Amino acid sequence: MELFRADLHIHSRFSRATSKKLTLRLLAAWAQAKGLDVIATGDFTHPEWMAEIEEYLEPDGSGLYVLKDQNGLGEQLPFLDGAPLAGNTRFMLCTEISSIYKKAGKVRKNHNLVFMPSIEMAKNFSARLAQVGNLESDGRPILGLDAKNLLEMVLETGPNAFLVPAHIWTPWFSLFGSKSGFDSMEECFGDLSSEIFALETGLSSDPDMNWLWSALDRYTLISNSDAHSGEKLGRESNLFQGEKSYDGIYHALRGEALGHRFLGTVEFFPEEGKYHLDGHRKCGIVMDPAETRAHGGICPVCGKPLTVGVLNRVQELADRELPEQPAGHPGFQSLFPLPELVSEVLGVGPTSKKVKAFHGRLLARLGSEMDILQHVPFEDIAKISRPLAEGVRRMRQGHVLRQSGFDGQYGVISAFSPLEREEMQRGASLIAMPAKKAPLVHPVPQSEPAAPAPAEAEAKPVAAQPEKEKTPCIAAQSKVQEAPRSRYNVAQQSAIDAGPEPVLVIAGPGTGKTHTLMGRLNRLLSDGVKPRQILTLTFTRRAADELQQRLVEMRGENEVLPRADTLHAIAFECWEELNGEAPVILSEENALRVFAEANPDFSGRELRSLWQRLGLARERMELGPELLDASQNYSRVKDSWNLVDYTDLLEFWLQQMESGSWANPYLHVLVDEVQDLSALQLRLVTALAKQEGEGFFAIGDPDQSIYSFRGAQGRVRSQLKELWPSLRVITLEDNYRSAQSILDLAHPALPGSPALHARVPKDGEVRLFSAPTAGREAQWIGERVRELVGSTSHTISDAGEGACMSPGDIAILVRFKALIEPLRRLLDRFGLPCAVPEAEAFWTEPRVDVILATAGRSLGINPAMPGEEREFIDVPDKVLMDGPVALEAYLQDSQPFDRLFWESSAFRKLKKAYDEQGGWLGLVNWVNMQTELDLVRSRAQKIQIMTLHAAKGLEFEAVFLPALEQGILPFAGVGTLTGNANSREMPTDEDEERRLFYVGLTRAKSRLYLSHSASRMVYGHELRLKPTAFLKPLPEHLLKRSHVVSKTVRQTKQLNLLG
Structure with missing residues (x-):
């Protein structure tokens, strides 16, 4: 056969x-x-x-x-x-x-x-x-x-x-x-x-x-x-x-x-594969499975999860200590390509003309490549090249030197050591290795520390091992190991080890804020502090969830972990605990509606302005007499309906703490994004700490304080220093995100900001484009994006080579939402996938969800997953089948519904969708379909178009900052831009706008694209604005400028790009 x-x-x-x-x-x-x-x-x-x-x-x-x-x-x-x-x-x-x-x-x-x-x-x-x-x-x-x-x-x-x-x-x-x-x-x-x-x-x-x-x-x-x-x-x-x-x-x-x-x-040889061991190629880290487990699967350089390789994953699922070849299954032979072996012998690259020519002669005289590697006698190969024959012999016997691949980087398999290759070039003879076959599965050492991968691709010499008694697979050994301390730079380590005095860490963009915070948590737990005595406070629920997940990854799913949560979540629990029932919390929309009912003398813009000023005054703890009547009216209506807003929760919790009614169980309080706290929130977190601030650890960056409209103050350093003179301040200045050129550009944009130093060497590029219209600006952005994802533009003279990024690596950041839609339309026309912020779907509102679940159950559509308990409303079928309007009349103020819900935009959208879809069956099926489509959309990698505020905390390989015009950034306000300025509008905080610009600049890793136009349509008005003054401090030598000028050719106005 x-x-x-x-x-x-x-x-x-x-x-x-x-x-x-x-x-x-x-x-x-x-x-x-x-x-x-x-x-x-x-x-x-x-x-x-x-x-x-x-x-x-x-x-x-x-x-x-x-x-x-x-x-x-x-x-x-x-x-x-x-x-x-x-x-x-x-x-x-x-x-x-x-x-x-x-x-x-x-x-x-x-x-x-x-x-x-x-x-x-x-x-x-x-x-x-x-x-x-x-x-x-x-x-x-x-x-x-x-x-x-x-x-x-x-x-x-x-x-x-x-x-x-x-x-x-x-x-x-x-x-x-x-x-x-x-x-x-x-x-x-x-x-x-x-x-x-x-x-x-x-x-x-x-x-x-x-x-x-x-x-x-x-x-x-x-x-x-x-x-x-x-x-x-x-x-x-x-x-x-x-x-x-x-x-x-x-x-x-x-x-x-x-x-x-x-x-x-x-x-x-499996070590030559791109994913044999674990590691991070960008960080230069390679680990064997034991080291990965010891580090909790986290890269010691960047703090992100390591790319877990094949050997680790195999060991994770393995149920044998040693390989057992199943009965009737054939064996295998490990080889590496002939040109790679010829390359070693000749001392030149495997794709060089010299190697190709020698390779061709070998095939012509000895047969196919597989025959040469597997079957051609050594003596026949030696007639052409004795070193090559020795290399083939070593390879067939498994005596090779192995440097394992990891995280997408191929490993290197060599038949000869570097010294032997040098001797071959001098014409010296080789000493044959012993003809014993090395084991094909090598137990990896568990005691060596993780080390950066060599910068060069040359293999690290590894002595061939004589055949010996096999060692059991690592997967079969104990997984309980003491995790060594991860790698931190000097400033990060100082922050982690600081105390017992209060600590404030100033962490600029990309300096490893979360990595340091996690290191502090790990240190406290390793020092024996009980998890229930540690509280980490975050600015958002999403940040709390991410922090909790990192804790699980760092300490394990079965460990008792410290709490990571928001101030509002803990304040809610305090209210529930002390009052015996959970409060009914007003959404932002409903809170404004209650405020309007409580203050009927105000309406329109004047009402909204009063509402905003009251909210700021409460967060800043500066409620003046001019707002007192409106505030008391608002409180009376809330009390009569048994409702609270989010600020009520914080004010209640602070009162209970200061009166001693709420017992504080925490000895260590860690605060993330401390610069975003309002005076009320800062008062709360300092009240949680001991009298002299012992156990208090806050981290953030005042240079990224961009939420003054929510009451954030940013002056946290001076306030904490005044409260606790013993406060220790540590500044992180090593940046692990951006190219140095981008950091050097951003530094003068914000006077007084610390100079950051790039720890990850990479090339950076910054472009500044001037356009006559917003349409031409958008086209320039589209063509640059197309280059980045791999297309080549033939229409613009300053087109560079594409960086071949994925769409998800790219973001376009704007000052306000009205600037998003023209950019989205342009990218759609270019055929580039993009995502824009969408209003929260009405069916995600909890009470709408209950109504849809009840309708689905009545139709035989089970809205619950197996084992999941769902809430339904008790309502006659006839009422339910008559639709949302009948439900409103029947349920009225029965819990969890109230008049505010029936007037909400979520319920209005429910009624509209019910009519459009022809009843409950069509609506429930439509919502289910939309949910599935949402899942599909969420999986797709798309260019993100979002506001600068929404981009805080994110990073992208390439960032576009369009519409850099005076009046847009810094934002002069809708009234000013449309010619309807109102004296009651909050004045522009130019310092905060400058910080917002700084946030945008520092989102970029390697590419930054700035642009402005001479005219654009905003809010239905054509604006002719000058370039923002924020561009003036940027170093010219770091900018690559291009612009559009018009010229007349045969009485036809054309636009050409110069750059």
């Missing part, structure tokens, strides 16, 4: 990041040079590639395909210098599908290979798949399709069509990946799991690693190149015995002995 090699996972030039030279003839030529008999077509779902498959291939009668014209294939590979190619490459119809979807409460991203026995079946499958998503934009289409549903579609297409999960351990896009994978086959494919019979192990694992987990024993483990160019073909492949045919391969993979057998794989 004949033996043949097959590489069953490759790509065409229509997939992203692939060689644009890839054609079927080139792939066939490379396959013959490599020694492959069967290769996948790849990407058959792409219409253009399928058209080429039909044009250049023909069936060979076995379910496989061959070239219609085999002549002249050697010309595809010039380095062969006319040497003939042997063999007849067969193609197997295959494509890879990327699925991104949510399952079991988690977003899943996995890749699957789909095989079809005929072009007709492949086209039928693609036609169905096209109903799910776009197949034309990428050879490997990205679909929001559950992998189980994909498998179902494959099986329904026809007999012997099958699916193989691809590179099953890759962190981000695989069946078992650490980032988005499952813990079992059944979790992913459910009752169709039995239809999976083969798994692709991927470049970063080999069968030995997979044999640590008994759950995989029943599957055939295959390996393929996942080649994106002809040169990469065959770097992993499969060996079969039997007739070359589609059915033969299918039955061999199923283990059905019908004259065909699967004989094993040729593998990468």
Whole structure:
């Protein structure tokens, strides 16, 4: 029976990041040079590639395909210098599908290979798949399709069509990946799991690693190149015995002995794979699994979760101490590509002309690359090159030097040490290594500290290990280890260790504020402070949730953790505890409505101005006599209806603390974003601390204080110093976000701000564009964005090379929401995906949700997940079926409803949607559909268009700041811009506006785009404004300017860009 090699996972030039030279003839030529008999077509779902498959291939009668014209294939590979190619490459119809979807409460991203026995079946499958998503934009289409549903579609297409999960351990896009994978086959494919019979192990694992987990024993483990160019073909492949045919391969993979057998794989050394170990490539950190566990999975440099590699994930799921090869399963052989070995021998790069020429001579004299690596006798190779023969011998015996790959960076496998390579260049002979095979799975040391990865790609010498008694897998050893202290810079460590005196940490943008805060929490817990004695206060509920999640990641899910919450949440609990019932809290909208009813003498802009001034006065604890009557009227109405607003909660809690009615259980109070606190909130957090401030730790940046309209003061340093003279102030000045050029640009924009120093070396670029109109400005932004995501502009003379960013790396930040819509329309016209802030959906209002749940239950639509308890309203079916208006009349003020709810915008929208959708059935189904669409939209990476205030705390690779005009930034107010200025409007706080500009500048990591225009339409008025004065202090040498001027050509006014 004949033996043949097959590489069953490759790509065409229509997939992203692939060689644009890839054609079927080139792939066939490379396959013959490599020694492959069967290769996948790849990407058959792409219409253009399928058209080429039909044009250049023909069936060979076995379910496989061959070239219609085999002549002249050697010309595809010039380095062969006319040497003939042997063999007849067969193609197997295959494509890879990327699925991104949510399952079991988690977003899943996995890749699957789909095989079809005929072009007709492949086209039928693609036609169905096209109903799910776009197949034309990428050879490997990205679909929001559950992998189980994909498998179902494959099986329904026809007999012997099958699916193989691809590179099953890759962190981000695989069946078992650490980032988005499952813990079992059944979790992913459910009752169709039995239809999976083969798994692709991927470049970063080999069968030995997979044999640590008994759950995989029943599957055939295959390996393929996942080649994106002809040169990469065959770097992993499969060996079969039997007739070359589609059915033969299918039955061999199923283990059905019908004259065909699967004989094993040729593998990468797994350490060479891009995701073998854990780490952060950008931070230069690489760790073995034990070190990762010791650090709680957090990068010691940036404080973000590490990219957990394949070895770690395998060990996490493993149930064996040592690999056990299942009975009847074939073995494998680890090799690395011949050009890499030739490169070592010649001392030049593997893609150099010298290596290519030598490679061509080897193929001409000794046969295919796989034959040379696996079978050609050493003495035959030695006739051409003795060092090469020694390198092949070492590789076949597993005696190689290994530097493991991590976080997308390939590892390096070497046959020779650096010293040996130097000696080879001098002509010295080599000493042969002992002919003992090193173990293929190496236990990793647990005692060495994490170290940055070498800056150079050269492998770190690792002595080959003689065969010895095997050490049990790390996964089988105890996971309870004392976590070493993470890495912090000097200032961060000083902040973490400071005390017992009160501590204020001034943390500028990108200086590791949250990382330092987490370090302080970890230090307190490690020092034995009880979790219930520690309180961390955050500015928003979202920040509290993120902090809580970081605590879980740092300390473990089973640990008792300190509380992280907002002031309002704790004040709510205090009210409930002391009053015996929870308060009814007014939303911002309803609070204004109650205030208006309480003060009927005011209306319109005057009412809103009075409301804003009262809110500020209460937060600043400066309630003057001019506001006293309005405040008392408001309080009386609230009291009569038993209602409270958010400020009431804080005022009540402060009263209870100062009177001693509320017992403070906290010894350590940590405050995040301290600069955003109002006087009332600052009074609360200092009241929580001990008398001399012992145990108080606050962190923030007064230079980013941008919420004075909510009462924030920003002068927190002087206020705390006045309260506690012993206050220790520590400033963080090392920035881990932005390029130094961006930091140098931002520094003079805010006089008095500390000079920040970039700790992550990167190139930065700042552009400033002047446009005659807002439309031209928007077009410039669109073309720059298109460059960043990989397109090339041919219409603007200052177009640079694209940075190939993802849309999610880019943000456009504006001063107020009215500036968003024109930019959104422009990006839509450019075909660029973007996201803008949307009003909260009316069905998320809790009482609307209860109404919809009740309507759904009456229709037989279960609105609850299994095990979830839902609240319903007690209402007769007839009333319910008459719609929202009937509900309002029937329920009136019965809890949880009240008059304010029936007058709210959420209920008005509910009534409107009920009418538009034709009743409850249409409405409930529509809301469910909108919810699903929201999930789909939330998964998509899009360019973010948002206000500067909303961007605080965020970071993006590229940031655009448009509309930098005097009156817009600094904002002069709606009245001033529209010519309807009101003396009661709050005056512009220019210092805060300057801080807001500083916040915008410092969101950018590497690209910053500033722009302004001579005219624009805002609030229905055409404005002609000068560039903002905030641009004047920016250093000219850091700006790359461009602008539009007009000129007349043949009496036609045209616009040309100069820059």
